[in-house]
Structures are given as structure tokens and as C-alpha cells.
Amino acid sequence: MGLNPPVETVYKRPETFTQTTTHYCPGCTHGVAHRLVAEVMEEMNLQEKTIGVASVGCSVFIYNYIDCDFVEAAHGRAPAMATGIKRVLPDRIVFTYQGDGDLASIGMAEIVHAAARGENITAIFINNANYGMTGGQMAPTTLPGQKTTSSPTGRDVEQTGFPIRTAEMLATLDGAGYIVRRSLHDPKNIRKAKKSIRLAFETQQRGLGFSMVELLSTCPTNWGLNPIEALQWIEERMLPVYPLEDFKVSPSLSQVRV
Amino acid sequence: MAKELLKGNEAIAEAAIRSGLEAYFGYPITPQTEILEWFSRRMPELGRTFLQAESELAAINMVYGAACTGARVMTSSSSPGISLMMEGISYIAGTEIPVVLVDVMRGGPGLGNIAPAQGDYNQIVHGGGHGDFRPIVLAPASVQESIDLTIEAFELADKYRAVVVVLIDGCIGQMMEPAELPPMQPIQKRNQEWAVTGAKDRERRILSSIYIDPEDEEVINFRLLERWNEIEANELRYKEYFMEDAELVVIGFGTAGRVALSAVRAARSEGIPVGLLRPITVSPFPYARIKKLTELACGMLVVEMNSGQMLQDVLAAVGGKIPIEFYGRMGGVVPLPDEILAEIRRLCYEPVAPSADPRKSWMKRMDIAKN
Numbered sequence: 231m232g233l234n235p236p237v238e239t240v241y242k243r244p245e246t247f248t249q250t251t252t253h254y255c256p257g258c259t260h261g262v263a264h265r266l267v268a269e270v271m272e273e274m275n276l277q278e279k280t281i282g283v284a285s286v287g288c289s290v291f292i293y294n295y296i297d298c299d300f301v302e303a304a305h306g307r308a309p310a311m312a313t314g315i316k317r318v319l320p321d322r323i324v325f326t327y328q329g330d331g332d333l334a335s336i337g338m339a340e341i342v343h344a345a346a347r348g349e350n351i352t353a354i355f356i357n358n359a360n361y362g363m364t365g366g367q368m369a370p371t372t373l374p375g376q377k378t379t380s381s382p383t384g385r386d387v388e389q390t391g392f393p394i395r396t397a398e399m400l401a402t403l404d405g406a407g408y409i410v411r412r413s414l415h416d417p418k419n420i421r422k423a424k425k426s427i428r429l430a431f432e433t434q435q436r437g438l439g440f441s442m443v444e445l446l447s448t449c450p451t452n453w454g455l456n457p458i459e460a461l462q463w464i465e466e467r468m469l470p471v472y473p474l475e476d477f478k479v480s481p482s483l484s485q486v487r488v
Numbered sequence: 489m490a491k492e493l494l495k496g497n498e499a500i501a502e503a504a505i506r507s508g509l510e511a512y513f514g515y516p517i518t519p520q521t522e523i524l525e526w527f528s529r530r531m532p533e534l535g536r537t538f539l540q541a542e543s544e545l546a547a548i549n550m551v552y553g554a555a556c557t558g559a560r561v562m563t564s565s566s567s568p569g570i571s572l573m574m575e576g577i578s579y580i581a582g583t584e585i586p587v588v589l590v591d592v593m594r595g596g597p598g599l600g601n602i603a604p605a606q607g608d609y610n611q612i613v614h615g616g617g618h619g620d621f622r623p624i625v626l627a628p629a630s631v632q633e634s635i636d637l638t639i640e641a642f643e644l645a646d647k648y649r650a651v652v653v654v655l656i657d658g659c660i661g662q663m664m665e666p667a668e669l670p671p672m673q674p675i676q677k678r679n680q681e682w683a684v685t686g687a688k689d690r691e692r693r694i695l696s697s698i699y700i701d702p703e704d705e706e707v708i709n710f711r712l713l714e715r716w717n718e719i720e721a722n723e724l725r726y727k728e729y730f731m732e733d734a735e736l737v738v739i740g741f742g743t744a745g746r747v748a749l750s751a752v753r754a755a756r757s758e759g760i761p762v763g764l765l766r767p768i769t770v771s772p773f774p775y776a777r778i779k780k781l782t783e784l785a786c787g788m789l790v791v792e793m794n795s796g797q798m799l800q801d802v803l804a805a806v807g808g809k810i811p812i813e814f815y816g817r818m819g820g821v822v823p824l825p826d827e828i829l830a831e832i833r834r835l836c837y838e839p840v841a842p843s844a845d846p847r848k849s850w851m852k853r854m855d856i857a858k859n
Contacts, residue, residue, distance in 0.1 A: 300693075
């Protein structure tokens, strides 16, 4: 009596997260990003009205982890598929979850036009500077000099050009309501990333246009680094190329407190 | 409803609307663009979805997404645009959801031209994207038939959760004929038990064409094949003309079949006992009927606006039992009835051996005609 104070739950697995383990490599931040999306869905009570659009890449099986209706798009076409869903079901929440090969290479036209149309969808964009699923090839986001399995001596910008800063580019479009870049390399930035994912879904729920959160993520296996080194690599190598900023925030979002 | 003077492309679009079409996504390309333009005006005034996509690739994937919600959706394009849609068509087939597609064929390969042709037969009937599946393909030969088969396309798509293609050419798309449109049907919310709409008061659903375990994928392949067998057994459609006492048979689909009918009529007036078989479903293909006709006829002529793509299916059905001749025009050239009449006369008065290669002898004749 009185010896055991009541236990307060301060942290738990979100209901929107399935009871399973992921297939991701140790140290990969896909799991963190998935969880943030699941937590936001739970907080906003969106589980029953959300349709996720999975893409092609390591996150192809995201529907095994986030517990809501899902479709699986062809490589790069998630924004087009999301458009089709949202246009016939405008009161649902539709989000895509895409990697950098999917969104910024093969699917560049689809994401640009979805943003330009002000399509009321949310894109969660995982930037890990390479093609993860196929074994670490060069992506449009690969850093200058970065070694990948298809740029074995390092990305030569003379031959293969320069990294694409997708968030900055999409933010120039009038249809975009919320475009930011965040990172998953430490707890502080993870908290900021979650807040941004929340704001992206708030953007959609308020009909303020296209929203995208670009998340700098690790790929320890293909980078040839251990998990801690991979987090440091984001901070030291990726941040100088991919600044963490708010590139476009609809003025109407200023009233939203999250 | 009374008959009106209608353009093929516009009649197809309006027929789709009256069948309860909820959403259309498309991209401009001649000779199909009137379909897109018709929807751009009509769909918004009915409070339905019209969206001009940034490419055919995007259009078919928007259709894919919308179809996953159980909505009645379609797109349309012409040959080069259809090539771009092949990716999405395969995914739709693999996901087993109903979609209707209109292909208004034009001259090719490559950019080709905007004149009527039938060079997409292989890409649609034997193609339709990667993997093991077959689309249902309907080939109307008039504006009225385009209307009727568009309505039927939606019913077949729903019935078999399949891709259904209405395959016409620029000729049928562009021409105007008197035709009757169906009465307006409201949009029916079908609440499909597979549709992805948000998991409210039910288990969540996942629509995907990925089956990472080969054993699972093989199960799907068998399921698609079983469904196809059902389609072959129940949905075969063709039309025959003057076939009762025919000793010679002409086979052609769409515009080629229609021009051939004029030639068959002319040949009949000359006393040549010739009939016409016009496949309406080119997929499933009337193999059994053609095989049966080899017992009744002593020669066949296949007429197409391509290099003999359907000819291969006819040859497979005939199995060398009777002589077959081929006559084709390509690249956007439409054959005239007189050209086909000359071929019917030749088939009648100068019969060839069953073993002769119909494509090679046709090429030889075309070469002679050129000189």
C-alpha cells in the first residue's frame, strides 16, 4: 500500500503500428520514419480514413508495418496513383512514402506535377543518397565523390551531374502548401521530423495543397558504415548539401499548434 | 433515345458517362483527343472527376489508383501513348481490378502518323505489358457498335476484375454516323469487397501486384488463367455475314472488317459464294469458330490494316487445312473495297496451296502492284 506508485505510460507502440518486426537492416532509419508516420496518424485519429501508397524500394512493404488501407504503386508512380485515389475520395487522407530513386529519379515527373497541381496529398520522402533495395547504386541524391556500386570511384559530377535538392525545387511551385527537409540522425531532429510530418498531414486535412517532408536517412549496409557512423555521416556529409529548412509553409499553417 | 449524328470518339466518351463513369484521366494525342476534350467539358458539369495528366504514364497510374477505390474509371489514348501505358496495364492486371481503356490506333511504328491503322493488335491482344495475363479486347466497326461495346466493356471489366480494351482506329474515332446513345445511368457506389477506401468498420485492405514468394505468384498466375478460361467460354463475340452458303471466308476486324463487308457484298453480286467473319472480341479470339469454318469453306482471306498480326491467330486456328490468303495495308493506309474485291476474286479463281505463305505472296503481289 503506497509502496508502488501508479505506473504512468509515457511511451508506447502506436495502435497504428502492426505487431511485427521490420525487414530493415540494423541502423536503417526507415523504421523510425514509419513509426513517426504511425504516431501522427494515431494522434490525428486518421487510421480509418487513410490510404497509404507504397512505392518501389526498401519500403515496398511499408503496408506490413503501418496498419491502414494501402495500395502498392509502380516505381515512381505513387503520386499519380495517390492523385487517382484522392480525386475520387477527396475526404480521405492519402499519403505516399517514397525513396530518392523512386521520387527524385524515375518518378520526378509525377511528383513535380502532383505538387504543381496542388494535389492534396502528402509525400514522405526518404533521402538516403543511394538506391538501397537494389544494393546501393548511385541515385540523383548521391553526393559528389560518394562511392556507390555504380559509381565505384566516387560520383564524378563531370560525368553524372550533381545532387538534386528536391525539396527546394518543389517549393518553387505555387501548388505546394508545405515543403520541408528534416533529418533522422539524432533524437532532437527526429522530434522535429515528427512535428513536420504532423504539419504535412494537417496541410492535407485543411486542403492547403501538396505537402512533402524530405527526411535524411541512413543506409548503413550500402554505405559500408556501422549504425552510429551512418548517423554521423548524415550530420557531417549530408547536412552541408541538404540543409534542414522550411522551404514552403502555407501562411494558414501558422495558426496550427502541434 | 433517337439517333443522332455522332463522332466516334465523342460517342464513346458520352457512352462511358452514361454508363456511370466516375473519373477519367488522360493525355492529348491524335486521333483520340476528342475523347479527352469531351470529358473535360462533361465530367465537371456532372460533378465527376476529369483530370488531364502530365503523361500517359501518369494517366494510367491515376486510373490505377482511382480503380483501387472501386470507382468506375477509364482512360484513352492512341498507339504511342498506349505503349507508355503498358506498365500500368500490367500492374492493374496483376492487382485484379477493373479498368476500361480505349485505344484509337494510328500508323506506326514510332511516331508514325495520325492516320488509321491496326498495328496495335499484337501490343494489345498478345501484349498488354509484362507478365502472364490477357486483356479482353473489343473491336467495334461503327459508331453505334463503339457505343454498345463501351457500355459492355465496363460490365465485363467489373464481372472479371479485368482490363478491357476498346480497340478502334482513327477512322472510327473520327467519323460521324447516326447512332443512338443509351439513357443516363447514375453513378452506382458499388462498395466492392476488395476496394481500398479507408479501413472503417472493417479489416484493412491492401491492393498490390507484388507476390514476393514465387509460389504465391504462380497461384495468382493460375487464377488469372482460370478466369481467362471462363472469359473464353462465355464472352466470345463475332459477327458473320453471308456465311450460310459461303465457300470462301473473309476475316477482318474493325475498320478492315467493315471495308471487307463492302467487298463481300460486291463479290456476292458477282455470284462469288463468299462470307465475312468479323471478330468483335479479338481477345478472346474465335479460334474454334474459324476451325469449324475450315470444314465448310475451301479458302480464307484475312484483311487487316497491319502486316498480318491477326493472321497469325487465324493460321493457328486453321492449322494448314485450307489455303489462306492475306491482304493488308499499313502505315495508316486504309484499303479500298475494290482492292479487297480483287483479292476475293483471286481466292475464288486462282486458288493457292494450303502450304503457301500468305504474307510472302501478299508482299510479292504488293511489289508487283508498285512497279
